[in-house]
Amino acid sequence: MLFRKGRESQNVEDRRGSHFGGGRTIGIGTIVLALVAMYFGIDPSIVLDTAGVTQSPAPESAKDAAPRSPAEDELARFASLVLADTEDTWGPIFEAGGQKYQEPRMVLFTGATRSGCGVGEAAMGPFYCPADHKVYLDLSFFNELQQRFRAPGDFAQAYVIAHEVGHHVQNLLGISGKVQEARERASEREANQLSVRLELQADCFAGVWAHHADRTRQILEAGDVEEALGAATAIGDDQLQRRTQGRVMPDSFTHGSSAQRVRWFRAGLEKGSVRACDTFNATNL
Structure with missing residues (x-):
């Protein structure tokens, strides 16, 4: 990517190294359920309490924080650059639609x-988190993306951030709230399908960002799109289930298959239009 010397966002809250006390044990199934709850503004402690998890968190504190490495600081700066670029993209898009874009904050x-x-x-x-309009990111995920999911590259990292900002766009447009209301009336299978459509739309919105950012600021280099597609493929539900469970169960998908995630990111990237991201009326995902 070509904007490493660009503007950094003023909407970054750096909590790296802060201590957050409270010992507890969480199973992988509970983690997944809590993550889904967080996407829809539901306090995940409800899920954790149901699972019998004891929570006694202590206040966050920077006391005795571990020193930050130069490599991690560079990742933090990169995340700030990407967030700033999403601001420069979505602001004009909202303005063209007669609305004002409310910039999210990113918590590291x-x-x-x-x-x-x-x-x-x-x-x-x-x-x-739609409740506070913030994107939350532990930078160690980028290492996991490269090493565990075999999806290296700075544009793969940018895609991840742009996807989460896509959820913020959904929140501002009122889409997330409508989906949550529909999920409350739906069966588990139907609720999962709604989650998939929401996630695929966020992928498409990430593609819309990349389209406009490259058209106006020429950020893309050779291989960048392939990096994003590699990340979308690596974190598809089918790939994750195959890796962790040894089998694929489509009815339990919450984010979409690898092919679906790639397809909708491409749709946003190629067309650059919010209207091209209507996953909820699409007959073929």
């Missing part, structure tokens, strides 16, 4: 942190 944290949706943990991966 280590291990665990409080959010408006409850306690967020690194094991959940990056997430967006």
Whole structure:
């Protein structure tokens, strides 16, 4: 990517190294359920309490914080650059539609942190909380993306951030609220399908950002799109289930298959239009 010397966002809250106390044990199934709850503004402590998890978090504190490496500081700066670029993209798009874009904040944290949706943990991966309009990111996820998911590259990292900002766009447009209301009336299978459509639309919105950012600021280099597509493929539900469970169960998908995630990111990238991202009326995802 070509904007490493660009503007950094003023909407970054750096909590890296802050201590967040409270010992607890969380199963992978509970983590997944809590993550889904957070996407929809539901306090994940409800899920954790149901699972019998004891929570006694201590206040966050920077006391005795571990020193930050230059490599991690560079990742933090890169995340700030990407967030700034999403601001420069979505602001004009909203303005063209007669609306004002409310910029989200990004919280960089280590291990665990409080959010408006409850306690967020690194094991959940990056997430967006609609209750406080913040994107939460433990930078160690980028290392996991490269080493565990075999999806290296700066544009793969940018795609992840742009996807979470896509959830913020959905929140501002009132889409997230409508989906949550529909999920409350739906069966588990139908609720999962709604989650998939929401996630695929966020992928498409990430593509819309990349389209406009490259058209106006020429950010893309050779191989960048392939990096994003590699990340979308690596974190598809089918790939994750195959890796962790040894089998694929489509009815339990919440984010979409690898092919679906790639397809909708491409749709946003090629067309650059919010209207091209209507996953909820699409007959073929």
